[in-house]
Amino acid sequence: MPFWPIRHLKRxxxxxxxxxxxREKVPANPEALLLMASSQRDMEDWxxxxxxVIWAPLGGGIFGQRLEDTVHHERKYGPRLAPLxxxxxxxxxxxxxxxxxxxxxxxxQANLVRxxxxxxxxxxxxxxxxxxxxxxxxxxxxxxxxELPEPVVPFARYEDFLSCAQLLTKxxxxxxxxxxxxxxxxxxxxxxLLRYICKFLDEVQAYSNVNxxxxxxxxxVFGPNILRPQVEDPVTIMEGTSLVQHLMTVLIRxxxxxxxxxxxxGSTSPRRGPQCAVGWGSEEVTRDSQGEPxxxxxxxxxxxxLDGAAVAVLSRxxxxxxxxxxxxxxxxxTLPSWxxxxxxxxxxxxxxxxxxxxxxxxxxxxxxxxxxxGLSSLRGxxxxxxxDRLKDSGSVQRLSTYDNVPAPGVVPGIPSVASMVWSGAxxxxxSVGGSLSSCTACRASDSSARSSLHTDWALEPSPLPSSSExxxxxxxxxxxxxxGTGASNSEPSEPGSATREHARRSEALxxxxxxxxxxxxxxxxxxxxxVKRIEEGSADLRKRMSQLEEELDQxxxxxxxxEIKLRNSERAREDAERRNQLLQREMEEFFSxxxxxxxxxxxxxxxx
Amino acid sequence: MPExxxxxxxxVFGAGGVGKSSLVLRFVKGTFRESYIPTVEDTYxxxxxxxxxxxxxxxxDTTGSHQFPAMQRLSxxxxxAFILVYSITSRQSxxxxxxIYEQICEIKGDVExxxxxxxxxxxxxxxxxxxxxxxxxxxxxxWKCAFMETSAKLNHNVKELFQELLNLEKRRTVSLQxxxxxxxxxxxxxxxxxxxxIM
Numbered sequence: 001m002p003f004w005p006i007r008h009l010k011r012x013x014x015x016x017x018x019x020x021x022x023r024e025k026v027p028a029n030p031e032a033l034l035l036m037a038s039s040q041r042d043m044e045d046w047x048x049x050x051x052x053v054i055w056a057p058l059g060g061g062i063f064g065q066r067l068e069d070t071v072h073h074e075r076k077y078g079p080r081l082a083p084l085x086x087x088x089x090x091x092x093x094x095x096x097x098x099x100x101x102x103x104x105x106x107x108x109q110a111n112l113v114r115x116x117x118x119x120x121x122x123x124x125x126x127x128x129x130x131x132x133x134x135x136x137x138x139x140x141x142x143x144x145x146x147e148l149p150e151p152v153v154p155f156a157r158y159e160d161f162l163s164c165a166q167l168l169t170k171x172x173x174x175x176x177x178x179x180x181x182x183x184x185x186x187x188x189x190x191x192x193l194l195r196y197i198c199k200f201l202d203e204v205q206a207y208s209n210v211n212x213x214x215x216x217x218x219x220x221v222f223g224p225n226i227l228r229p230q231v232e233d234p235v236t237i238m239e240g241t242s243l244v245q246h247l248m249t250v251l252i253r254x255x256x257x258x259x260x261x262x263x264x265x266g267s268t269s270p271r272r273g274p275q276c277a278v279g280w281g282s283e284e285v286t287r288d289s290q291g292e293p294x295x296x297x298x299x300x301x302x303x304x305x306l307d308g309a310a311v312a313v314l315s316r317x318x319x320x321x322x323x324x325x326x327x328x329x330x331x332x333x334t335l336p337s338w339x340x341x342x343x344x345x346x347x348x349x350x351x352x353x354x355x356x357x358x359x360x361x362x363x364x365x366x367x368x369x370x371x372x373x374g375l376s377s378l379r380g381x382x383x384x385x386x387x388d389r390l391k392d393s394g395s396v397q398r399l400s401t402y403d404n405v406p407a408p409g410v411v412p413g414i415p416s417v418a419s420m421v422w423s424g425a426x427x428x429x430x431s432v433g434g435s436l437s438s439c440t441a442c443r444a445s446d447s448s449a450r451s452s453l454h455t456d457w458a459l460e461p462s463p464l465p466s467s468s469e470x471x472x473x474x475x476x477x478x479x480x481x482x483x484g485t486g487a488s489n490s491e492p493s494e495p496g497s498a499t500r501e502h503a504r505r506s507e508a509l510x511x512x513x514x515x516x517x518x519x520x521x522x523x524x525x526x527x528x529x530x531v532k533r534i535e536e537g538s539a540d541l542r543k544r545m546s547q548l549e550e551e552l553d554q555x556x557x558x559x560x561x562x563e564i565k566l567r568n569s570e571r572a573r574e575d576a577e578r579r580n581q582l583l584q585r586e587m588e589e590f591f592s593x594x595x596x597x598x599x600x601x602x603x604x605x606x607x608x
Numbered sequence: 609m610p611e612x613x614x615x616x617x618x619x620v621f622g623a624g625g626v627g628k629s630s631l632v633l634r635f636v637k638g639t640f641r642e643s644y645i646p647t648v649e650d651t652y653x654x655x656x657x658x659x660x661x662x663x664x665x666x667x668x669d670t671t672g673s674h675q676f677p678a679m680q681r682l683s684x685x686x687x688x689a690f691i692l693v694y695s696i697t698s699r700q701s702x703x704x705x706x707x708i709y710e711q712i713c714e715i716k717g718d719v720e721x722x723x724x725x726x727x728x729x730x731x732x733x734x735x736x737x738x739x740x741x742x743x744x745x746x747x748x749x750x751w752k753c754a755f756m757e758t759s760a761k762l763n764h765n766v767k768e769l770f771q772e773l774l775n776l777e778k779r780r781t782v783s784l785q786x787x788x789x790x791x792x793x794x795x796x797x798x799x800x801x802x803x804x805x806i807m
Contacts, residue, residue: 234678237679
């Protein structure tokens with residue numbers, strides 16, 4: 001029965017991993033607590049969850065912690081490209097292991113890996129020394145990547161990356177471009193880590209004549225740790241493997257070409273932008289709904305977005321360094337209206353309409369992704385809650401608003417339109433496009449919009465969480481001023497600014513049209529892609545069919561052959577039986593003659 | 609395919625680089641390649657005899673370098689017999705088998721009726737041996753499974769390994785010889801002959 005005492009939670013340094021041997025090491029303590037799980041796996045989940053809660057503030061609980069949280073927490077040690085643990089492993093391997101045969105393929109010492117994991121989880125910083133086995137460190141690194149609640153390439157992007165791989169097999173150049181785009185769309189922390197790993201694997205590969213780990217080999221053993229589907233369904237995995245391998249090969253080989261962003265320092269600044277966007281968006285919607293009070297079925301949504309605004313403001317103003325690792329997420333989580341808009345597909349599909357302008361863009365696939373996210377968060381009880389996901393949505397936002405389509409996610413679509421228009425961006429169309437799709441050409445204007453948001457922000461006097469309306473008006477004000485549109489009134493929260501409202505609406509409508517157009521384009525390409533995929537699939541199936549038929553043919557032939565053999569042996573048996581009978585007959589004859597002989601002898605003797 | 613239903617499935621497990629693919633390829637194709645390529649998962653088929661008819665022996669060569677827990681569980685739950693491979697030059701590779709064996713126990717329950725072979729591959733590299741065969745034998749005894757040392761490179765004990773594995777199957781008669789019937793006929797013939805000779 002898997003159970004373990006946690007009486008030492010407070011005093012002794014660490015939690016046991018659950019082994020019976022370790023249990024005895026635990027010092028006796030009056031505050032003993034005994035927990036019992038129904039299975040080994042449950043127990044490990046619990047231990048990890050408890051451990052994370054205990055040690056996270058001290059820099060532990062690394063395994064299974066969200067990458068973003070780890071990066072956030074470690075920022076205080078200075079800017080990093082990857083989590084400390086990853087850097088440490090990589091440095092060690094770089095120093096000692098590059099020539100090791102089967103690096104990343106051979107297993108490390110399982111118990112040592114576990115020990116190291118434990119120490120890292122407890123916030124210790126174990127040092128590797130000359131006695132540490134390179135394979136153990138390599139295994140630790142792979143384990144860390146595997147244990148991430150969301151892989152380096154987030155679940156929501158898995159499909160996108162796979163279609164990239166498909167494109168790569170057809171058109172290398174095009175595929176590379178697409179992949180570069182996908183890569184640049186990753187959240188900052190993931191982007192940095194992926195870049196770091198790919199660069200390192202390229203170094204490993206340079207020694208492939210010694211360590212035998214070519215790019216393909218590395219891709220085979222590393223790919224699944226970086227790209228994995230959310231549902232670990234064998235069929236999905238098998239379908240993905242070759243693509244994942246191919247993709248990973250390209251990621252390693254062309255890392256210099258794919259990761260072009262200037263080396264980032266920390267991940268603070270990029271993540272700020274989106275959070276700001278969330279605040280904005282929600283505020284904007286409130287405004288919209290005030291303007292158009294005839295939103296059917298919206299109230300829940302509206303309040304939620306209001307709450308969202310408040311939350312966003314809160315999270316913005318909250319001091320970032322003060323150990324408030326997951327404060328925004330938690331706050332959001334406490335708002336039930338948010339959750340409902342997350343989970344209920346109905347409310348999701350309803351809300352876009354109510355939101356007005358840019359909101360008619362629910363993309364099926366990304367909606368699904370969102371829903372999946374929700375599921376995963378539900379599933380991983382110890383992991384992020386749906387509220388936590390919101391932060392994800394925030395960070396994703398900056399590039400393509402529509403990756404996070406459902407209610408709260410879509411909302412920010414407006415602000416980017418609005419803000420751009422007001423900040424006097426020369427072509428509102430292109431910037432809308434930029435925020436809409438992730439078209440790289442338009443990214444520039446998008447980011448400029450973002451930066452303008454930033455400045456708005458800087459000017460903004462610290463907003464009060466209680467009045468979510470206030471900061472918005474200030475924001476608007478500032479952007480207007482900057483745009484120099486002249487015709488602005490000084491007090492935008494005043495309801496009398498009808499003309500401006502009108503202009504804004506028409507512009508929003510324009511934006512909507514372009515958005516719809518872009519959306520149509522996107523959908524078309526998506527459909528085309530899926531049609532292609534299906535065609536491929538059917539071709540594949542046909543091939544397999546013919547293969548099977550061939551096999552069947554062969555089997556039939558074999559069967560016939562066997563039948564012939566059977567007949568032959570049957571005949572042989574008959575033959576033998578015939579001979580046997582012959583023999584028996586002969587024997588009978590022999591005996592009868594023998595009998596008659598003896599009889600004859602007896603008869604001969606009798607007369608004597 | 610009609611045989612699909614009565615496939616006899618063998619799954620090969622073991623840490624990365626111990627020679628699972630080499631063993632399987634040596635058995636199926638009779639070849640050995642020096643190349644160094646990690647496997648994701650491959651399946652090979654071969655016709656064998658089973659309960660006086662033919663069926664397909666399906667050998668699943670699994671991955672050793674990274675775990676897909678779901679895949680591993682599937683391979684175990686679908687498998688009829690298992691080959692657990694380690695390399696005699698790596699103690700660690702033997703250690704890696706323990707969790708796999710435990711998982712087999714967990715999924716299959718009664719392991720004693722399931723053919724399992726513990727295999728120490730690379731016995732051609734005995735100068736750098738790390739695992740003594742006596743040790744592995746002891747482990748095999750506690751696991752209640754059979755043990756064998758092989759070399760895919762030198763084709764040592766490879767066919768024997770598979771034959772032995774099939775011999776362990778008690779619930780049905782499986783054999784590598786497709787012409788099991790014929791041999792029976794021959795036996796009978798010989799028996800008959802023998803009878804005749806006595807006279």
